[in-house]
Amino acid sequence: MSADNSYHEPLESALKHALTYLDQLENTSVSAQASLDELRTRLSRPLVEEGTNAQQIIDELVSDTSGGLLGTMSGRFFGWVVGGSLPAALAADWLTSTWDQNAALYACSPAEAVIEEICGAWLKDLLGLPSEASFGLVTGCQMAHVTCLSAARNAILSDLGWDVERQGLNGSPPIKVLTSDQHHASVNRAIRILGLGTDCLISLPTNENGQLSPLALEEALKKYSPDPLIVVLHAGDLNIGAYDSFKELIPMAHSHNAWVHVDGAFGLWAAASAKYRHFLEGVEMANSWATDGHKWLNVPYDCGYAFVRNSKAHYNAMALKASYLVHDNNARDQFNWNPEWSRRGRGVATYAAIRELGRRGVSSLVERCCQYAHDLVTQIGALPGVSILWEPQINQGLLRFHDPKSMASEADHDDYTDEVISDILQSGEAFFGGTTWRNKRCMRVSVCSWRTTDDDIARVVSAVGEIISSKRKAFSEK
Ligand SMILES: Cc1ncc(COP(=O)(O)O)c(C=O)c1O
Structure with a gap:
């Protein structure tokens, strides 16, 4: 085969497999059904001396991974906080690979540099952030934290006459990071990567709505000032999507010269909806913001x-x-704003997604997901032996399943909840994850996909209902 057409067969084959995969999502398990051993046996082919035909590789990749992929592209995937891929975004991502540009700087790919410029402006507009803010497109919220907190470290130390880029942290004024006890582990890791060390992280209590207590923050700010301070607030915490009170907390933190960073991995997207925007009141006063494209x-x-x-x-x-x-x-030049040198042109998919949805489409996506999360939680929560631990205020909710045996303890309900989650996954009808919230095991419900429909919700509620009633029936027949 000549170099000219050597791409045709594998790409045509990949297209065929991709479309088959997408077309069959309705009838495919959303959880992985292949075992670890099976996947290892299939995929651990010998390292070949001579290369393999490209199309054969693609065909075998598809058969070898079968049953080992999660249905994250399906409308019935509600685990972690995982979005699907919009058609234009997926297709644009294929083109990104085809073009294979190094989106490090303008000279390496002029078009992709301009695309990122435009994405930055569109994103700030959609998310209600100050138009003068700088931005970087990174791998995820984890690296967005690293990027934003690097800027924070630079600014708060330079205010004290310390050039951290040149002098490092040895002997520097000690930074403290104040945040809520509900913070995501990616904040800890950002702090570790930045050499601040997790000893500098002070976890403060939250109220019954999962919001950082203003009183606790005020006390901590007083206690640690005049040390250089960073306050990390939340626009949607990982379990219940709680929003800290930005309007109250940001001016308070600023009065102690603290840098305020917002973890808005998914919750910042509420800004796109007139119905949910109120949760973010005052968020624009912060110093930095981190969010994801691959979620909402x-x-x-x-x-x-x-x-x-x-x-x-x-x-x-x-x-x-x-x-x-x-x-x-x-x-x-993109690499002046993110932590990578050579990198993928990840702005291309973002550009396509925003164009595909438009302002109204993003708003409708956010509102649909919130409505579906509410429907799922309230409808499953109305089934016998289920309690709602958190009724969604946005797209996140929590459910707990009760062990039917008499005198069941909280520990029994914990185990039973994990058992029900595992039975749901086994059924392949829906995917949910578990979490421990306020010392109780529960099932996390997170709706983030553009593909979720009324039919998906009805199908999942019915499937979960059947699982619960057959478990209760089996128990009563024991
Ligand atoms: C609240 C919150 N912050 C940060 C992250 C980390 O995001 P990423 O996995 O995109 O790095 C997550 C991931 O789920 C999250 O829920």
Whole structure:
């Protein structure tokens, strides 16, 4: 085969397999049914001396991974906080691979540099963030935290005359990071990566709505000032989608010169909806914001966004110079704003997703997901032996399943909840994850996919109903 047409067969084969995969989602298990051993046996082919035909590789990839993929593209996937992929975003992502540009700087791919510029402006507009904020497109919210907190570290130490980029952290004024006890583990890891160490992280109590207590924050700010301070607030915490009170907490933190960073991995997207925007009142006063594209915007993995009000601090923390690079002073070099050098043109899928949905489409996606989360939680919660631990205020809710045996303890309900989750996964009809919230095991319900429909909700409620009633029947017949 000549180099000219050597792509045809594998790409045509990939297209055929991709369409078959997508077309069959309705009839395919949303949980992985193949065992670890099976997958290892199928995939651990010998390392060949001579190469293999490209189309054969693609065909075998499909058969070898069969049953080992989760139905994250299906409308019945409610695990973690996982979005699907919009058609234009998926197709644009294929083109991104086909073009194989290095989206490090304008000179490496002029079109992709411009696409990212436009994505930044659109995203700030959709999310209600200040138009002057700088931004970076990164792999996910984890790296958005790293990027934003690098800028924070730069700014709060430079205010004290310490140049962290040159002097590092040895001997620097000690930074404290104040946040709620519901913070995501990616915040801890960002702090570790930045060399701050998790000893500097102070977890403060939350109220019954999962919001950081203003009193606790005020006390901590007083206790640790005048040390350089970062406050991490939440726009949608991982279990219940709680929003801290930005309006109250941000001015409080600023009065102690603290940098305020917002973890808005999914919850920042409520800004796109007139119905849910009120949760974010005051969020625009923060210093930096982290969110994802691969969750609620429904672009393929991996895609996150970092925004920083103080663009100078952001630039100082990330920018690079090297003699062999070519710069155009009028253009935006992406690598000055994110932690990678060579990188995928991940702006392309974001650009396509936002164009496909438009402002109204993003708003409708957010509102649909919130409505479906509410429907799922209240309808499953109305089944016998189920209690609602958190009725969704956005797209996240929590359910607990009760062990029918008499005198069942909380520990029995914990085990029973895990058992029901496992039975649901086994059925292949829906995917939910578990979590421990306020010392109780529960099933997390997270709706994030553009594909979820009324029919999906009805199908899942009925499937869960059948599982619960057959478990209760089996118990009563014992
Ligand atoms: C609240 C919150 N913050 C941060 C993250 C990390 O995001 P990512 O996995 O995109 O790095 C998550 C992931 O689910 C999250 O829910």
